[in-house]
Amino acid sequence: MYNIKQEYPHGFLFPRPSFTFVILAKLKRVHRQKQRVIKKKNNIISEDIDPTAADRKQDHISLAGVSQIGFSDPRFFYEPMLSGHPQDELEPVSFLGKTLKAPIWISSMTGGTELARKINHNLALACAEFGIGMGLGSCRSLLYSNERIADFDFRKVVGPHLPFYGNIGIAQLEELQESKETERLQELVEKLQIDGMIIHVNPLQEWLQPEGDRIKRAPVDSITELLDQVEFPVIVKEVGQGMGPESIAALLRLPLTAIDFAAHGGTNFAKVELLRSQEEVQDTYPQIAPLGHSATQMVDFVNTMLDRLGEAAICKQIIISGGVKDFLDGYYLMNMLNCSSIYGQGYPFLIRAKESYEALRQYLDSQIEGLKLAKAFLHINEQQA
Numbered sequence: 001m002y003n004i005k006q007e008y009p010h011g012f013l014f015p016r017p018s019f020t021f022v023i024l025a026k027l028k029r030v031h032r033q034k035q036r037v038i039k040k041k042n043n044i045i046s047e048d049i050d051p052t053a054a055d056r057k058q059d060h061i062s063l064a065g066v067s068q069i070g071f072s073d074p075r076f077f078y079e080p081m082l083s084g085h086p087q088d089e090l091e092p093v094s095f096l097g098k099t100l101k102a103p104i105w106i107s108s109m110t111g112g113t114e115l116a117r118k119i120n121h122n123l124a125l126a127c128a129e130f131g132i133g134m135g136l137g138s139c140r141s142l143l144y145s146n147e148r149i150a151d152f153d154f155r156k157v158v159g160p161h162l163p164f165y166g167n168i169g170i171a172q173l174e175e176l177q178e179s180k181e182t183e184r185l186q187e188l189v190e191k192l193q194i195d196g197m198i199i200h201v202n203p204l205q206e207w208l209q210p211e212g213d214r215i216k217r218a219p220v221d222s223i224t225e226l227l228d229q230v231e232f233p234v235i236v237k238e239v240g241q242g243m244g245p246e247s248i249a250a251l252l253r254l255p256l257t258a259i260d261f262a263a264h265g266g267t268n269f270a271k272v273e274l275l276r277s278q279e280e281v282q283d284t285y286p287q288i289a290p291l292g293h294s295a296t297q298m299v300d301f302v303n304t305m306l307d308r309l310g311e312a313a314i315c316k317q318i319i320i321s322g323g324v325k326d327f328l329d330g331y332y333l334m335n336m337l338n339c340s341s342i343y344g345q346g347y348p349f350l351i352r353a354k355e356s357y358e359a360l361r362q363y364l365d366s367q368i369e370g371l372k373l374a375k376a377f378l379h380i381n382e383q384q385a
């Protein structure tokens, strides 16, 4: 039974002790700062070598009680004795034939609307400022028309030295191959001055999407055929469901430039499409969205398959993405993977890029600072895996 006292043991005004302490500490701090300004104006205090010390000490006393914690992330050994605070930039990373300033990838998301144009513009600005790479959302609308090209046309913003990729679905690739029009992809690469194409393979999403396509061939066959037909680099990804070990093995055998996980655990397009579909579809397929593989599982699959395939593994670059929540996940997973990798995020970038460039900028800045901190003080606990 619902017990209001249990929910709000400290009364409605102070629903959680931690919240109350934080607010009170903030109010006190503002008050003390005001007093300090008045005293300084009246020459009551001289210049202090540690002007925030008193406030800080006061905060420490107020906040210590709510900072009691019982969980330590078992993925890492914390090693405080072996490094100073990070002073330098991250080491540049060679990936997709270019040099990135940070091992971060902006996952393929959008294009084709006014809002998408703003989002892509902000994402492209972030690539340029932070020296990272990006995939565009599906460029299907550009295969037969240039009407919406301005939503995608950001090579000049990204600059020539960073990876910038186009994107189409496996169903469109199959159609182009059927109608012997694969050269349209080459035209797209030239039109957008992109480095290559990402093919997204999303059979569950298409199945559940009310206006979804049906694919007739095994995606790995269409992709193998594409690799024989074109010269530009090709990356293959899912869209948030990830993939199992045999699919990973099939892709590792191909001369792909990279595999982008788009793993399960973050944005889930099966769920998105279920929410858009009719009641009977929703009733039949609720158990589809939970299917798939997390990025952690997929790292394991790749390591196992690289061992098993040996020389037969040709593709050796991985974008670890899908449900990667932050720099700590990215740092851990890159360290666990036994081949060249960077990590990617979709939704966390989308919401900031939609809000403003400043919001996106602050987020990326904090993630890169976090990565530096992790590199300085966290070692990987491999036993944990």
Ligand SMILES: Cc1cc2nc3c(=O)[nH]c(=O)nc-3n(C[C@H](O)[C@H](O)[C@H](O)COP(=O)(O)O)c2cc1C
Binding pocket: 107, 108, 109, 110, 136, 137, 138, 167, 199, 200, 237, 238, 239, 240, 262, 263, 265, 266, 267, 321, 322, 323, 324, 344, 345, 346, 347, 348, 350
């Ligand atoms: C709004 C939105 C649109 C997306 N559109 C595409 C797309 O057109 N092509 C594609 O390959 N993936 C698309 N994705 C999937 C992302 O690339 C990514 O794989 C997925 O969001 C999982 O990453 P996340 O958990 O970090 O969001 C889209 C994701 C979002 C959030």
